[in-house]
Amino acid sequence: MAQTLSSVDLRGRPRRREGLIQVLLLASGLLSILVTLGIVYELVKGAMGFFTRPLWEDTNKPLAADVAPSDTVLPVRPEGAAIPEGAIIRVDEEIMRVQRAEETALQVERGLRGTQPAAHPAGVDIFLEDRVSLWEFFTGTRWIPQAGEFGILPLVNATFIVSAIAMLVALPLGLAIAIYLSEYASPRVNNVLKPLLEILAGVPTVVYGYFALTFVTPLLRRLLGPDVVDIYNMASAGIVVGILVTPLVASMSEDALRAVPRSLREAAYALGATKLETALQVVVPAAFSGLAAAFIVAVSRAIGETMIVALAAGAGPNFTFNPFEAAETMTGHIVRISGGDLSYDSIDYNSIFAIGLVLFLITLVLNTLSQRIVARFREVYE
């Protein structure tokens, strides 16, 4: 008896294989954190590059005479933009700092930042160093890279107009579909409609873009007149983005409505409410936070949507509030810029990171908000 007992060893054994597996699994989980960190790191780094990168602005002020490598005073012509003292300037390839500036002469420190003092002929334009300031970035109403103007407002504005139109379509449509599916449709009808919605949700966005450009835009132009509606316009893109997110709104809203307990509906009916009164005045308010979460997620999707706007909303930033005009959104701009042969050493390359960072932050805030709401909503009905 004692012998049998002693042969049973209940002490824990180290299981190295088990431990190793667990570490590997944890590593896979941590990878997702790494992805987030990677996104943030790269976006911030690229955006920093955008804001610290020197832009050379042509002052249209030419040298008045030839300059030798040893000269420290540059004779200049009076025309062109004024050059402030302390500014960094560039003549041909050479970079200099202005120590004193007068109407017709600049006293400079030559050969900065690893460039060599060189001879420059008369008539060469002086370039002034400039940087994109945060203030200009967030308040500027023009985005013209060639002219060194980088105000993100036109892009943000177009993004919001397209998203607003999209939500004008998706909110009523998605909510109405959700109410129909959860309150009215029989299980049989549901079984037919749900896959259709899934198909609608599964159509690639580029195909929606094609649809916007070749179907919705001509339709709008036929309805409202070609003078009113441009070939590329935000309205068409917005409507189709709305169609794209409608299944999302519908299915998330339907989940929220179905989570409302049956007993609430019965209570309403027992008071003599009609089906509509029950649906709109009891079920919808009870599901409100779930519906709000659905709506916010949809807004976030609309803001991040790319191909539809890239194809249908038009190329070229345009600060306009007219939905029938062409205007480029943040996402549309990023694809267009990167679709060409993008040089890694250009302000354009850096600018997509700055825009991307703004886009990332907006959608992050919206998604976090919606998750919070959903979590709270769950608590109410547990």
Add this chain to the structure above:
Amino acid sequence: MSVRPRFDPNRAARHRRARIGMVVFQLATLVGIVVLMALLYNIINNAFGLAAIEYRIYPATLGLDLETLPQTPRERLLEILETHLSPGLRRSLERTRPLTQRSNEELAALVLERVLQPKVLDTWPLVPSLLHTQDIVAEVHARFPQAEVRWVRWLNTRFLTRPQSSAPLRAGVRTAILGSLWLVVITAATALPLGVAAAIYLEEYARKDRWYNRLIQVNINNLAGVPSIIYGILGLAIFVRALEPLTSGAVFGAVAEGVTANGRTVLSGGLTLGLLVLPIVIINAQEALRAVPNSLREAAYALGATKWQVVWHHVLPEALPGIMTGTILALSRALGETAPLVVVGASTFITFDPVHPFSKFTALPIQIYQWTARPQPVFRNLAAAASLTLLLLLFLSNGIAVYIRHRARQRRLV
């Protein structure tokens, strides 16, 4: 004593409102269906139809029939090439490979491309082509007296098997389909193991009360909502630039001098899409794991199995159909993604197939984007044909996913 409410139970009005409400909800649902129909209609409508085509030399004048061109006697094809090709071109063709050694198909293609040289002047969608054939023919005769009106199926087997070309009648999507398949394979190879592993960790191992586990979960949910174009930027910065020696194949010596894609390879594209679908794969796999009843785990534990044995022998096989379905749906998403690939640098125009992970690539959605963005209307027809191809592919893969789910359910019922 008691307050009697004064009711004005205008029930007729209330019922009318209720009926109107119901009709409104039904209409909204109908609108959704109509939009889906419009979408499909629009694509099909543009993928087939009449086209006005002009030839340098009309087939009829040579006694050729376009439909059966490859079946034309070999001697006749050689004879036509003999008489109608410029001596210079003929010499250069002979130098590549003697004409007499080429197959009938190749000769027919040469005749079409070099001799007949069809050019699409205008196209009409399917429905007007069917309804107003006479008017269209009359219009073509008035506008382009030279041209011939022909039915064109923009989506046809040649379209599927030919590489990209700048001549619309010769353009195809083989390169793009192969590119898409490469992408999906690479995406699956990265996202499936990593995603399932992360899901197993979160569902089977992680203690929910630990902050880092909650962080991982919240983080995954957030990643699922990050716009796809942001993943494109990430891929551009990491895979294309930072890891260029790897993704271009340079460290493996895998690429011939001069043809390197500089990190803008199908590998970079696939890895980017892998990261993009990773959170979706994780979330779907988690759901599948959660659906495995706890009694199964307990039964295995009670036999003295270790955690990993429980997971590997019991939980995972049980959850596998669900995981596969979820993964296929996620891969369908990858198959349709465009924006991140544009940012990562999919090629806009290549005619050679991807042969290894370090090839330049294009993909079906990229092709659709390119063609749609072209101003000439012919390319819209090609875009429609490519869209139809993409939709059919998606339909197929989703069908497989649904079938797996269905079969798993059936098996469980038996």
Add this chain to the structure above:
Amino acid sequence: MTETPAVELRNLNVYYGSFQAVRDVTLAFPKHKVTAIIGPSGCGKSTVLRSINRMNDLIPNARIEGEVIFEGKNIYDPDVDPVEVRRRIGMVFQKPNPFPKSIYENVAWGVRINGFRGTKSQLDDIVEEALRAAALWDEVKDKLHQNALALSGGQQQRLCIARAIAVKPDIILMDEPASALDPIATLRIEDLMRDLVQNYTIIVVTHNMQQAARVSDYTAFFSTDESRTGFLVEFGPTAQIFTNPKDPRTEAYITGRFG
């Protein structure tokens, strides 16, 4: 019992799909009385109750044969509006189910949708009166605009009763209204029923024999046959059913329950 009954069931049969849940029930509920429905689980008590105000219409596969006579009319006649039936025959459920709105709104909502025409202060009065009648007023009068879900279970159930009586129904159906409550809250609901019966006809389903004995004037005992179909075994004054049941099955059930 010469007075016309509040509501009368005539040869009522209820089916769920092909399953017959209740068979051939004929029963008259007296006006301004509490009638208790008792019987073993699954004998169709809730089913019968729900056929009285057409709540079964909401169950897709439920089907009804026979008549339910209310105010001289069969409520299942095609020209009868179920919405109006339910306004006149209110219902309180087993689990308290207040709307996730304020206490005030819970009571006022039913009044409003039923086409109330009057001032805000009149509505206030109706709400107050209903809450008083439900013996809840003193507990909630200072927090009328707080969310009703913050109330205790017993308070929530009384709120549901207040909500039901605010629309001035003729009959109140109660399906095990106290089964989710503690004994003290249960007692309050029972007292409330005794108060309400002065103005209303109450039909209450209960599993609790003592409760049926305490609150009801009449008792209907249901049972099931071999095919699980429910039917009425016996109906009569509560005192008689509990002390001197005519049917041996009733006696078996009651004594069985009492041990």
